Amino acid sequence: MNVILPDGSSKEVNEGATVADVAASIGAGLAKAAICGKIDGELVDLTAPVMDGSRVEIVTDKSQEALSILRHSCAHVMAEAVQVLFPGVQIAFGPQTDDGFFYDFGLDSTISSDDFEAIEAKMAEIVERDEPFVREVVTREQAKEIFADQKFKLEHIDDFGEDEAISVYRHGSFVDLCSGPHLPTAGRIGAFKLMKIAGAYWKGDAENEQLQRIYGTAFFKQKDLDAYLHNLEEAEKRDHRKLGRELGIYMMDDMAGVGLPMYLPAGARVIRLLQEWLRRELYRRGYEEVITPHIYKADVWKTSGHYGFYHENMYFFHINEGSDEEPRLSEYGVKPMNCPGHVMLYKNSIHSYREMPIRFFEFGTVYRHELSGAVHGLMRARGFTQDDAHVFCREDQVVDEVLAILDLADNIMSEFGFEYAAEISTRPEKSIGTDEMWEKAESFLRTAIEQRGIPYEINPGDGAFYGPKIDIKVKDAIGRWWQCSTVQVDFNLPERFDMTYRTADNSEERPWMLHRALFGSIERFLGILIEHTTGNLPLWLAPTQAAVVPIADRHLDAAHDIAARIRGIEGRVEVYEQNEPMRVKIAKAQAAKVPLMLVVGDKEIEEGTVSLRTREGGDQGSVPVEDVLKAIEDARIR
Ligand SMILES: [Zn+2]
Ligand SMILES: [Zn+2]
Incomplete structure (x- = not known):
């Protein structure tokens, strides 16, 4: 018989041949590298x-799918080890995850991370034995017999449909109810590590029995595991929640509510600086700043469509617009987006084709209801400020406007040293607007992005229901990608709010509308920036640019004089007045990630210098105070 290979060629194989036989018939190297196969697109065992x-x-082991299969197979191996070490354990589910695997166990005694060494040692023995994972298709009755003492498996067997095939996998003494596929043998697991233990509920339902979930990770090669662990350590060091606390950037308080960061002076300073930097850039690029309210009547959200489509992400409440005697309750909603406000501002006057494009920007604070499990420091909060803008323009201006936005995005990304890439998301199944509108809009976005030479991928069907978009992702210093900027075409709001402009022949035309946010959420961007730089913000953005450190109390006055001169040029400075040893003060300034440390003693006062230490370069020797002032002056936002 014949099978068809990915290149379209056909290959003759013997009756009863397996995927492994096909691999062997192609070449010995491929047979050796094979992990599993795909038959008509579906993953199967060799x-x-x-x-x-x-x-x-x-x-083969080069593919991401193979890594997932390795990790799931390792979950079997872990369950096997736990079953040996903890007789009577009830096994639940053990899937792979994005970066490893877990398995849930029901057990009267508590497993702790102290047990990891013993479990890992048992797993190593199992991997060493290199036994195969053997698939067997069984009847419901056979399955119930096999898992007679495994209550979760018995419950799961009842979930199978009448004529659904039930497969089990045997490995050594271990047997699991599983659809597969798995590695050919456990010996293919090159390296693994147990990571943590957490509580979980059977089938994820808090009404059900609580289980113990052990997380682990696994790779084909030890060096990949080492790199993964190193990256985790790096990420932990850079965690903006930890650095945010240490650097006095922000705090959270359960009393205030979940997902509502509160900015301490250093954090507020940095956020204002980011805004100031961008504001100047936007004014230079023909944007006009506007300010809109945080709440609107529900009517606005009904007109915009948010009331229907975005309701569960919004906060609604009532205001009494009558009197105590005759209450008249109006429903209001807190803004999750700034668009309707900018649309209303546009509609405040009649616009001519000659005025276009009109570009409104706002540092607009919005509130969105995120599930409490989804909030994460500054990266995902319920309240945040967007560097939001809306461009209203004629059709013949769309490409140029998108190009201008991409140029600004490039300016931002290179200022902060981010590499970036883009994605264009196209028309989803459920959407409004004509085919012609969508094709036009998608081609405008493509034309602009190609003209700008940004590498991009197409995300088919991932656009908003009201228009296609460009997403820009940035790559941080340790190789992680973060979604950042978006540029979005909108056919919906101009229609819903009946927006128009007057054309040359005095008829009315709908403007095109672009939404764009480049930092995205300013606070989230700060979070990314903190992780990217490990909190070492550049001189122009550092909340405190210089620490003046007097050697002894008699140098305090001179220290304060220098600080006053720095403040005089709008520099941000602190005097380390405490009567502490010099090395303690320097360690404090280092920990606070202050770019410049200015040490003042007898000699420096006499010479009009400071002894300069920089955050990155250490001791720079004696430098005239004027030079320091000039460096700070040069770093001023302009
Ligand atoms: Zn399995
Ligand atoms: Zn918008």
Whole structure:
């Protein structure tokens, strides 16, 4: 019989051949590298039989799918080890995750991370034995017999449909109810590590029995595990929640509410600086700043469509617009987006084609209801400030406007040293607007992005229901990608709010509307920036630019004089007055990530200098005070 290979060629194989046989018939190298296969697009074990005419693909350890299969197989190995070490354990589910795997166990005694060494040692023995994962298709009755003492498995067997195939996988003494596929043998697991233990509920339902979930990760090669662990350590060091606390950037308080960061003076300073920097850039680029309220009547949200489509993400409440005797309650909603406000501002006057484009920007604070499990420091909060703007323009201006936005995005990303890439999301199944509008809009976005030479991918069907968009992702110093800027075309709001402009022949036309936010959320951008720089913000953005450190109390006055001169040029400075040893003060300034440390003693006062230490370069020797002032002056936002 014949099977079809990915390149379209056909290969003759013997009756009863398996995926492994197909791999072997192609080459010995491929047979060795094979982890599993795909038959007609579906992942299967290497031992799966192929049919005449099947499309067969061999999956090797180079692919992400193979890594997922390795990790899931490692979950079996871990469950096997736990079953040996904790007799009577009830096994639940053990899937792979994005960066590893877990398995849930029901057990009267508590497993702790102290047990990890023993479990890992047992797992190593199992991997060493290199036994195969053997698939077996069984009847419901057989399955119930096999798992007679495993209550979760028995419950799960009842979930199978009448004529659904039930497969089990045996590995050594261990057997699991599983659809597969798995590695050919456990020996292919090159390296693994147990990471943590947490509580979980059977089937994720808090009404159900509580289980113990052990998380682990696994790789084909030890060096990949080492790199992963190193990256985790790096990420932990850079965690903006930890640095945010240490640097006095922000705090959270349960009394205030979940996902509502509160900015301490250093954080507020940095956020204002980011805004100031961008504001100047925006004024230079023909944007006009506007300010809109935080709440609107529900009517606005009904007109915009948010009331229907975005309701569960919004906060609604009532205001009595009558009197105590005759209450008249109006429903209001807190803004989750700034767009309707900018649309209303546009509609305040009649616009001519000659005025276009009109570009409104606002540092608009918005509130969105995120699930409490989803909030994460500054990265995902319920309240945040967007560097939001809306461009209203004629059709013949769209490409130029998108180009201008991409140029500004490039300016921002290079200022902060981010590499970036883009994605264009196209028309989803449920959407409004004509085919012609969508094709036009998508081609405008593509034209602009290609003209600008930004690498991009297409995300088919991932646009908003009201228009296509460009998403820009930035890559941080340790290789993680963060979604940042978006540029979005909108056919919806101009229609819903009946927006128009007057054309040359005095008829009315709908303007095109672009939404764009480049930092995205300013606070989130700060979070990314803190992780990217490990809190070492550049001189122009550092909340405190210089620490003046007097050597002894008699140098305090001179220290304060220098600080006053720095403040005089709008520099941000602190005097370290405490009577502490010099090394303690320097360690404090280092920990606070202050870019410049200015040490003042007898010699410096006499010479009109400071002894300069920089955050990155250490001791720079004696430098005239004027030079320091000039460096700070040069770093001023302009
Ligand atoms: Zn499995
Ligand atoms: Zn918008």
